Amino acid sequence: MEGDSEANYAYYALHKLKIRPRDFNEMDIYEKAFVITAIDIKIENEKKEEAKIKK
Secondary structure, three states: OOOOHHHHHHHHHHHHHOOOHHHHHHOOHHHHHHHHHHHHHHHHHHHHHHHHHHO
16 A cells, blocks of 8 residues: 555545444544554455465
């Protein structure tokens, strides 16, 4: 991902998790950190699944 990383997470949260950008931006630091970590884990798991399928 390029550019503003927080904006990229807000974009992902909107399209994949149905969390509006306003709601994402209004989260406290701990809630936002949890969502960002969950997104990172989900993306990593998707990459692993994709690699398995390609084998």
